[in-house]
Amino acid sequence: MKSLNRGLAVLTVLVLAGAGLTLLRAQDTPVVGATTASAVPVWGPAKLPPPAVAASAGSRTGMVQLSSGGRERTAIVLTPRTSGRVPLVVVLHGRNTTPAQELVRTGFTDLAENGTAVLAYPAGIGRSWNARTGCCSIAAKQKVDDVAFLQALIPAIEKHAPVDPSRVYLVGYSNGGRLALTAACALPGIAGVATYGTAQPARCPTGRPPVPVLIGYGSADPHAAPGHVPDGATTGPATAADWRSVEGCASTPSTTTVGPATVKEWTSCRGAGRVALVRWDGLTHRWPGAGVVPPKATGRALMWNFLTGTKMTP
Secondary structure, rough: EEEEOOEEEEEEEEEOOOOOOEEEEOOOOOOOOOOOOOOOEEEEOOOOOHHHHHHHHOOEEEEEEEEEOOOEEEEEEEEEEOOOEEEEEEEEEOOOOHHHHHOOOOOOOHHHOOOOOEEEHHHHHHHOOOOOOOOOOHHHOOEEEEHHHHHHHHHHHHHHHEEEEEEEEEEEHHHHHHHHHHHHHOOOEEEEEEEEOOOOOOOOOOOOOOEEEEEEEEEOOOOOOOOOOOOOOOOOHHHHHHHHOOOOOOOOEEEEOOOOEEEEEEOOOOOOOOOEEEEEEOOOOOOOEEEOHHHHHHHHHHHHHOOOOOOOOO
């Protein structure tokens, strides 16, 4: 149900509260505390700074707000103008980065603009995520339950956007990559995961259905590259090896070179499992985006091809 308030379109949501009905309004400013009791999401227009506004101009841009773990949480959502069901790509920002910055840097917005996918850019607490690995962030120190946040966010988006629930993908950079890997083990229904610049062992329960997982890193990345991480720390290749063990993959991969990226992919795995290890030569802890690497070798291009099962070509 829509109404007008001072010339702005306002989305109204009816929330069942006890025996009565409460009317919640989502305007261009957050509705603080509105969802604490019911955890029903509130939707409204998002005010993005440039260049994020330009990057999302071809799709409907909104903001969803919900309560999770006693905290008000938000996410930017880009919805394509399509009548069909499309995948949902949840992009998890790196530490000390905002969703709007990641929206521009990662380069996935064309998927919403051309009707290919719904995109979501959640916001972490203190510009960070608690990936349950004890690593290096405000959210971890405060023991924020970010897995529960994603668990609430995904179905909330599915109710308001044309999402195919069988194709929900997680993409993460750095600290966001850690959360993506953790959530892939903890949440049901995740159809694929792709990360860059992160490394951690898989922590999956026995019997979890296998999902496609891509681990990406730069050859000079101090957080994931062999020879650059501190002694005893997990590397990108070690993370991929751990996932191959979890997914029951055969030992011989296919190898494809796409510009500076070397893609090794294991497809003979248990069930629908697949594992890819992508190394970008010369790259540090910098997202492999447009202008950094050739178009076919960007993180967006290789990750989307992997998640959708498209053959990677040089």
